[in-house]
Amino acid sequence: MKTVFLIMLTVCCGFFCGWKSWLPAYLLDHSEQCIEYGLMVLLLGIGIDIGRNKGIFRKVKHIGLSLFLVPAGVIVGTCMGALLIPFFMSVRWNEALAVGAGFGWYSLSGILLTEFHSPQLGAVAFLSNILRELLTILSIPLIARYCGPLTLIAPGGATTMDTTLPLIARYSGRTEVTLIAFVNGLVLSALVPVLVPFFVKLG
Numbered sequence: 634m635k636t637v638f639l640i641m642l643t644v645c646c647g648f649f650c651g652w653k654s655w656l657p658a659y660l661l662d663h664s665e666q667c668i669e670y671g672l673m674v675l676l677l678g679i680g681i682d683i684g685r686n687k688g689i690f691r692k693v694k695h696i697g698l699s700l701f702l703v704p705a706g707v708i709v710g711t712c713m714g715a716l717l718i719p720f721f722m723s724v725r726w727n728e729a730l731a732v733g734a735g736f737g738w739y740s741l742s743g744i745l746l747t748e749f750h751s752p753q754l755g756a757v758a759f760l761s762n763i764l765r766e767l768l769t770i771l772s773i774p775l776i777a778r779y780c781g782p783l784t785l786i787a788p789g790g791a792t793t794m795d796t797t798l799p800l801i802a803r804y805s806g807r808t809e810v811t812l813i814a815f816v817n818g819l820v821l822s823a824l825v826p827v828l829v830p831f832f833v834k835l836g
Contacts, residue, residue: 794818
């Protein structure tokens with residue numbers, strides 16, 4: 634719980650610093666670049682950790698094609714969850730699937746749905762997928778404590794290859810889970826520009 638509190642506190646501090654313009658103008662004007670550089674440093678550290686574990690690739694080779702069962706499960710779970718949305722909101726089933734198929738990649742899914750459907754659905758995709766990423770960041774410590782290392786991958790969706798990967802690496806405590814998370818994020822990121830337009834056209 635302490636870690637979740639610290640994460641929430643950090644996000645809130647960042648929000649108020651940006652809202653009140655308490656940071657230097659350079660940081661405010663280049664906040665996206667600062668995030669990108671910080672993420673690169675974190676990913677570099679993860680890459681070093683994977684690289685120094687000489688047995689990791691033997692383990693992945695032993696896993697074989699079943700490695701792709703994780704992204705397949707995330708896709709199925711996300712789609713099943715999305716299909717529940719029309720029972721509570723006035724959206725069509727294919728629109729709900731298209732929003733869910735963003736898999737947490739809020740920027741691309743928002744743009745795709747704005748282009749292929751409407752600005753309104755694009756805004757919904759942006760907000761729902763950014764909320765997925767935020768909830769993943771907040772919930773990973775709890776999932777690690779009560780569920781197990783492999784389950785950390787599912788909530789993050791496509792973000793497990795970048796923004797949520799450092800948290801997965803820290804709380805899983807297993808290098809092979811980190812590598813599986815990266816592959817999961819890579820596969821889902823590649824499928825976002827395919828599945829989002831596909832589901833839109835089903836309507």
